Amino acid sequence: MAEPNAYALPDTTGHWVIRYSPEAWRPYLQLARIDRPIGWQLLLLPCLWGAALAGVAAHRAPDLLQILLFAVGSIAMRGAGSTFNDIVDRDIDLQVERTRNRPIPSGRVTRKQAAVFLVVQILIGLAVLLCFNHFTIALACASLVIVALYPFAKRVSSWPQAVLGLAFAWGALVAWAAVFGSLAWAPILLYAAAIFWTIGYDTIYALQDRTDDAVVGIGSTALFFGDKVRFGVGALYAVALALAVGAVTLAGGGVWAWLGVAAFGCHLAWQVFRIAPESTTRSLDLFRANRYAGLMLFVGLAVQALSDRL
Structure with a gap:
């Protein structure tokens, strides 16, 4: 049996998911990024924000069953998005130090196997989605267009992080719609806040790949801002905060x-x-720290909703 670390990516070496899973599962777990939970956590957080903000507006506690469904859906759809991204980016990943050992470029999973796995994850997400009202189902399905565009954005733009933000922030709208069956300006502003937040933290993440991205010829906001990256991220975060203030x-x-x-x-x-x-x-540590930033906002909103109900 091969050693687990033979399959480890640079920032997941020794992760318990890799260590204790059956060898045949490991490439698929990495395709879905199960060994990197920060991705689904950041996808889930706008859902939590939307659910808690809806609770504030409706003077009711967030629905725990809905939150559980959002968590399952976030894991499945983040995995599906990552799998699709790896299928599209297989040639680029082979040229980047941080990604060349991913399952597809390393030859541990074929494109056909990855495509089948992608369909399975989408079906899990669909099963979760069918638990909600019709408006929410339609709204969530609309986000698939953005998800499909994301892997191609870095080929034609220096702002692929903006497309990622449009996709990752969508949960703020979906969670509000799950409560009210419609949208309003408050969730729209919250969605916009989550977009700018996502662009900011993914710019920090992209700092890891600036050298390789420049060589390969793909764009990122980390390259776009150059020496002014701290100012750029600061401006993005300031806009995110202002929009969150408006939503609240x-x-x-x-x-x-x-x-x-x-x-x-x-x-x-x-x-x-x-x-x-x-x-x-x-850069990686700061990127991951955003789980705590997002949780702080969620806890404040959730406690507010609970206190209003009492």
């Missing part, structure tokens, strides 16, 4: 919601001051 204002947020917004803003500011473009380790 329209939803009628109280003191707990504002504490959540304040904590979110402080964490974003801390990230900006900590950016070190030359350090891949620092």
Whole structure:
């Protein structure tokens, strides 16, 4: 049996999912990024924001069953998106140090096998989606167009992170729609906040690949901002915070919601001051730290919704 680390990517070496899973499962777990949970966590957080903001507006606690469904759906659809991305990017991944050991470019999974696995994950996501109202189902399905465009964005634009933001933030709209069966300005502003937040943290993530991306000829906001990347991320985060303030204002947020917004803003500011473009380790750590930034906003909104109900 091959050693688990033979299949490890640079930032997941020794992950317990790889160590303890059957050898035949490992390439598929890596395709779905199960060994890198930060991806589905960041996809889930806008869903949590939307559910909690809807709770604030409706003066009711967030629905725990809906939150569980969002979690399952986030894992499945993040895996599907990553699998599709790897199918499309197989040649580019082979030229980038951080990605050349992914399952498809390394030859551990064929394109056909990856395509079958993609369909399975989409079906799981669809099964989750059918638990919601018709408006929410239609709204969620519309996001698939953006997801399909994302792998191609970096070939024609320096802002592929913006397309990722449009896709990753969609859960804010879906979660609100799951409660009200419609949209309003509050979730739209929250969606916009999540877009700018995503562009910001994915710019930090892209700092790891600036050299390889420049050689291969693909775009990223990390390359676009160049030496002004700290200013660029700071501006993106400032817009995200301002939009979050607008969303909470329209939803009628109280003191707990504002504490959540304040904590979110402080964490974003801390990230900006900590950016070190030359350090891949620092970039990865700051990227992952966004799970805590997102949770701070969610907790504030959720506690507000609970306190309004009491």
